[in-house]
Amino acid sequence: MSDDATSVWFARPQPFADPGLPARVQVYEVGPRDGLQAEPQILPAATKIEFARRLYAAGVTALEVTSFVPPSWIPQLADAEEVLAGVDQPAGTRSVSLVPNLRGLERSRAAGVREVAVVASSTESFAHANLNKDREGAIAAAEAVVAEAATTGTPVRGYLSMAFGDPWEGPVDLDTVVALAARLYAAGCSTIALGDTIGVATPNQVARTLEGVLAAGVPVSAVALHLHDTYGMALANVRAALGFGIAEFDSAAGGIGRCPYARGATGNLATEDLVWMLHGMGIDTGIDLEAMVATSQWMSAMLGRPVPSRVVTARTAAAAL
Amino acid sequence: MSDDATSVWFARPQPFADPGLPARVQVYEVGPRDGLQAEPQILPAATKIEFARRLYAAGVTALEVTSFVPPSWIPQLADAEEVLAGVDQPAGTRSVSLVPNLRGLERSRAAGVREVAVVASSTESFAHANLNKDREGAIAAAEAVVAEAATTGTPVRGYLSMAFGDPWEGPVDLDTVVALAARLYAAGCSTIALGDTIGVATPNQVARTLEGVLAAGVPVSAVALHLHDTYGMALANVRAALGFGIAEFDSAAGGIGRCPYARGATGNLATEDLVWMLHGMGIDTGIDLEAMVATSQWMSAMLGRPVPSRVVTARTAAAAL
Numbered sequence: 331m332s333d334d335a336t337s338v339w340f341a342r343p344q345p346f347a348d349p350g351l352p353a354r355v356q357v358y359e360v361g362p363r364d365g366l367q368a369e370p371q372i373l374p375a376a377t378k379i380e381f382a383r384r385l386y387a388a389g390v391t392a393l394e395v396t397s398f399v400p401p402s403w404i405p406q407l408a409d410a411e412e413v414l415a416g417v418d419q420p421a422g423t424r425s426v427s428l429v430p431n432l433r434g435l436e437r438s439r440a441a442g443v444r445e446v447a448v449v450a451s452s453t454e455s456f457a458h459a460n461l462n463k464d465r466e467g468a469i470a471a472a473e474a475v476v477a478e479a480a481t482t483g484t485p486v487r488g489y490l491s492m493a494f495g496d497p498w499e500g501p502v503d504l505d506t507v508v509a510l511a512a513r514l515y516a517a518g519c520s521t522i523a524l525g526d527t528i529g530v531a532t533p534n535q536v537a538r539t540l541e542g543v544l545a546a547g548v549p550v551s552a553v554a555l556h557l558h559d560t561y562g563m564a565l566a567n568v569r570a571a572l573g574f575g576i577a578e579f580d581s582a583a584g585g586i587g588r589c590p591y592a593r594g595a596t597g598n599l600a601t602e603d604l605v606w607m608l609h610g611m612g613i614d615t616g617i618d619l620e621a622m623v624a625t626s627q628w629m630s631a632m633l634g635r636p637v638p639s640r641v642v643t644a645r646t647a648a649a650a651l
Numbered sequence: 652m653s654d655d656a657t658s659v660w661f662a663r664p665q666p667f668a669d670p671g672l673p674a675r676v677q678v679y680e681v682g683p684r685d686g687l688q689a690e691p692q693i694l695p696a697a698t699k700i701e702f703a704r705r706l707y708a709a710g711v712t713a714l715e716v717t718s719f720v721p722p723s724w725i726p727q728l729a730d731a732e733e734v735l736a737g738v739d740q741p742a743g744t745r746s747v748s749l750v751p752n753l754r755g756l757e758r759s760r761a762a763g764v765r766e767v768a769v770v771a772s773s774t775e776s777f778a779h780a781n782l783n784k785d786r787e788g789a790i791a792a793a794e795a796v797v798a799e800a801a802t803t804g805t806p807v808r809g810y811l812s813m814a815f816g817d818p819w820e821g822p823v824d825l826d827t828v829v830a831l832a833a834r835l836y837a838a839g840c841s842t843i844a845l846g847d848t849i850g851v852a853t854p855n856q857v858a859r860t861l862e863g864v865l866a867a868g869v870p871v872s873a874v875a876l877h878l879h880d881t882y883g884m885a886l887a888n889v890r891a892a893l894g895f896g897i898a899e900f901d902s903a904a905g906g907i908g909r910c911p912y913a914r915g916a917t918g919n920l921a922t923e924d925l926v927w928m929l930h931g932m933g934i935d936t937g938i939d940l941e942a943m944v945a946t947s948q949w950m951s952a953m954l955g956r957p958v959p960s961r962v963v964t965a966r967t968a969a970a971a972l
Contacts, residue, residue, distance in 0.1 A: 341816060341818075341821075341849065341851045341881075341882070343851070343853055343882075344816070344822050344851075344853075344856065346853060346855035346856040346858075346859055347855065348855045348858070351855075495662060495665070497662075500662075501665050528662065529965075530662045530664070530665075531931075532664055532665075532667065532927070532928055532931025532932055533890050533928070533931075533932060534667035534668065534669045534672075534931070534932045534933065535665065535667040535931065537667075537669070538667055559961065560662075560961065560965045561662070561664075561924065561927050561961050561962050561965055562883075562886060562921070562924040562927070562928075562960070562961030562962065563886065563924075563927070563928055563931070565883060565884065565886065565887040566886040566887045566889070566890045566928055568887070569854050569887040569890050569891065570890065596961055596964065596965070600883070603882065603883040603884075606853070606882050606883070606884070607853055607854070607883075607884055607887055610852075610853025610854075610855070610856065610884070611853055611854060611855045612855065639883070640880065640881065640882050640883030640917055641882050641883065643917065644850075644881045644882055644917070
């Protein structure tokens with residue numbers, strides 16, 4: 331398995347399947363949007379276009395490319411139209427843009443976007459701080475976007491942020507999360523992405539939340555998990571969710587995505603770490619792990635700092651031996 | 652939950668219990684031994700003694716303090732007698748020393764050690780590289796230590812290294828691992844610690860291995876997992892093992908422990924990350940998470956570099972806000 335007698339094994343996950351778990355998982359790559367949006371250094375549109383190209387080439391089949399928020403909110407994503415114009419979306423893949431409101435939806439239509447995402451909040455604090463509304467106003471705005479998108483048959487992914495804990499309020503009421511998830515589904519969202527925006531969820535909490543959401547009538551095929559790895563819990567939570575049949579997980583190449591609530595802390599679950607575990611569980615993702623690692627090493631160079639992914643870190647270290 | 656309206660929540664795991672999982676877990680702290688042994692900078696014995704004091708004060712009840720290997724093998728641990736003489740072991744706790752052979756057992760007895768650990772290898776390559784024997788020679792040496800230790804009623808913890816993958820050989824045969832684990836148990840080991848020495852295991856592999864080991868007659872109460880977090884899989888693997896009733900897991904404060912097979916890669920599973928997840932699952936560990944974080948922050952200062960624990964990293968970042 332090694333290139334020569336003294337070199338270390340360039341480790342790859344060995345597949346051990348479990349027939350009780352999904353055979354295939356949709357990895358929903360959020361690196362270009364959630365990963366980059368908190369980066370203070372504005373990257374050129376050409377770099378973002380190249381990032382998307384490399385991600386699709388590595389086998390990504392669902393990519394959140396950008397966000398149509400007002401440019402003043404997130405300067406990093408002010409070039410949404412320019413980036414989308416430059417990204418060549420492979421046939422059969424999803425290309426998604428976040429839209430905060432009807433104005434964002436209009437812009438996305440003009441740019442030819444065929445799937446959008448909206449954000450609702452589990453808490454009043456996050457709604458006020460990030461969506462500039464109260465919680466009811468935020469979900470109502472999301473519902474308005476879903477209704478308008480339906481007129482053109484555009485699928486809408488509904489994020490429910492802070493579903494497992496809130497940086498200002500602390501613990502979040504599970505029944506509230508379940509009710510909001512059911513409401514997003516009833517509004518017509520094609521996917522409900524339960525967001526552990528600050529990475530505090532643990533496996534039994536994920537299990538209880540999924541039990542609640544599924545019992546409320548949201549089909550398992552419409553539920554995704556959007557996990558951050560701030561406290562290192564993301565993959566244990568993915569493992570818990572797989573047991574419920576959840577088969578769509580968000581991640582960012584290299585684990586990029588600074589946490590605005592704890593500078594220096596880890597961001598999104600890293601795509602490579604997710605893919606390593608899934609492949610090691612015999613679960614197909616369609617992603618070429620080596621190509622993903624190379625993409626994140628390239629993005630690491632663009633950002634001028636290491637990325638937090640354990641797999642990328644280990645691979646980079648092993649290659650330097 | 653926050654000190655004032657603008658500060659972020661100083662996140663703590665919220666307990667969500669699952670009655671099907673162990674109610675209490677023994678965290679087996681290996682920081683002073685496995686964590687420090689690969690550190691090139693030799694720490695003074697007084698620092699190691701203070702490390703042990705802080706760990707016990709944080710609620711650690713099983714501590715692997717040092718190793719009686721020949722000083723030339725691991726210079727960092729050449730001060731085993733001096734360290735043990737300075738460590739005040741609290742009543743009711745375990746204090747364990749690694750012994751590679753009968754000479755090490757003799758030294759440990761002279762130092763008053765009441766529990767020892769031995770190392771067997773799942774592979775020929777690791778046995779040759781780290782134990783200076785072939786695989787059969789390594790387990791025979793371990794069996795000899797167990798037999799001699801039995802004459803004084805000393806419990807022996809048996810490590811089975813490279814049980815999930817080997818840096819030279821790649822994948823490891825599961826039946827071989829099961830047979831070796833059963834043999835260590837038959838020899839009289841009180842605990843069999845299955846070692847993912849390079850951190851490549853994934854959850855279904857852990858499940859299959861545990862199924863095999865338990866089916867071979869090793870009682871669940873005698874099985875522990877020794878996980879490294881090189882590829883970020885450790886906590887997902889802990890979650891899988893909890894489902895089998897495994898209730899002893901090895902970890903190192905801060906996740907210290909360089910991987911000699913991939914420089915720069917992450918070492919042992921971090922105690923804080925393990926404790927965060929367990930407490931979030933309503934599982935008691937007896938460990939004060941805040942005191943553990945403070946201990947690792949102190950050790951980080953001693954080593955002059957950040958430690959890889961996600962929890963320590965997030966806590967350090969949040970405190971700097």
